Amino acid sequence: MKPHYLTALYTSLTMVAFASNSILNRLALGQRSIDAVSYTTIRLIAGAVTLWLISFLQSNNAGPKVRGNWISAAMLFIYAIAFSLAYLSLTAGTGALILFGSVQVTMILVALRSGERPQLLEWLGVLLALGGLVYLVLPGLKAPSLIGSALMMMAGIAWGVYSLRGRGTGSPLADTAGNFVRAVPLIIAIRLVTLNSVQLSQSGILLAVLSGAVASGLGYVIWYAALRGLTATRAAIVQLSVPVLTAWGGVALLAEDISLRLILAGAFILGGIALAIMGRRKA
Numbered sequence: 001m002k003p004h005y006l007t008a009l010y011t012s013l014t015m016v017a018f019a020s021n022s023i024l025n026r027l028a029l030g031q032r033s034i035d036a037v038s039y040t041t042i043r044l045i046a047g048a049v050t051l052w053l054i055s056f057l058q059s060n061n062a063g064p065k066v067r068g069n070w071i072s073a074a075m076l077f078i079y080a081i082a083f084s085l086a087y088l089s090l091t092a093g094t095g096a097l098i099l100f101g102s103v104q105v106t107m108i109l110v111a112l113r114s115g116e117r118p119q120l121l122e123w124l125g126v127l128l129a130l131g132g133l134v135y136l137v138l139p140g141l142k143a144p145s146l147i148g149s150a151l152m153m154m155a156g157i158a159w160g161v162y163s164l165r166g167r168g169t170g171s172p173l174a175d176t177a178g179n180f181v182r183a184v185p186l187i188i189a190i191r192l193v194t195l196n197s198v199q200l201s202q203s204g205i206l207l208a209v210l211s212g213a214v215a216s217g218l219g220y221v222i223w224y225a226a227l228r229g230l231t232a233t234r235a236a237i238v239q240l241s242v243p244v245l246t247a248w249g250g251v252a253l254l255a256e257d258i259s260l261r262l263i264l265a266g267a268f269i270l271g272g273i274a275l276a277i278m279g280r281r282k283a
Contacts, residue, residue, distance in 0.1 A: 034204025046212030068178025102156020121279025133266025
């Protein structure tokens with residue numbers, strides 16, 4: 001198989017994996033088959049074990065190459081727990097759109113704050129995306145839960161910071177594995193002080209393991225393989241498909257509705273991000 005075909009395959013698999021995180025989380029919590037803290041705990045442990053094993057196998061038996069740092073691990077932890085708690089009250093598509101919009105807007109705003117000189121398209125894109133997020137969560141008959149939206153924005157900001165801290169790393173797999181491993185004791189600490197709210201079932205545990213081991217662990221490994229054949233701009237643009245895939249997955253698998261507000265807000269957010277990305281590329 002030619003390299004560009006492999007890149008297309010890896011990219012497609014990764015986008016499905018990323019969208020699956022929202023579907024699996026919403027499916028588990030929507031059915032009340034597991035509580036949010038237990039789900040997050042199992043997801044992070046499964047992701048840590050999977051990434052550790054893959055890192056070990058790729059190290060030619062010279063010992064697992066696990067790096068990372070505690071600040072990035074804390075951002076990963078905040079993302080994961082806020083993500084799960086948000087899905088107690090958000091649909092899969094709405095949650096993915098708020099998450100993705102918050103991640104991209106955070107990264108763009110940090111870049112602007114760090115001294116990058118924005119082009120007109122970048123400013124228009126950021127304003128359009130921010131406007132879409134504000135419109136999506138404005139109070140109204142079809143507005144999503146305010147608490148759920150705030151939690152998902154927190155998850156998006158944390159993931160945006162986590163992503164920025166990981167830019168330029170020479171060992172993305174080792175750093176990701178190390179960050180997952182460090183995030184495990186943080187979520188276990190939360191689990192220990194909330195033991196009275198434990199709710200477990202076989203289906204809930206299975207969904208959490210799939211999210212951590214497959215959609216997160218294997219998903220990131222495949223994404224790193226795809227990035228070798230993608231420019232930074234293409235990598236950013238293809239991720240615009242994740243909220244769309246999630247929304248349609250929510251319709252097909254969770255019987256969720258797609259409201260006019262979600263469609264319009266999605267057009268503003270994704271269109272704004274695309275403008276900002278193209279503006280940066282021209283710059």
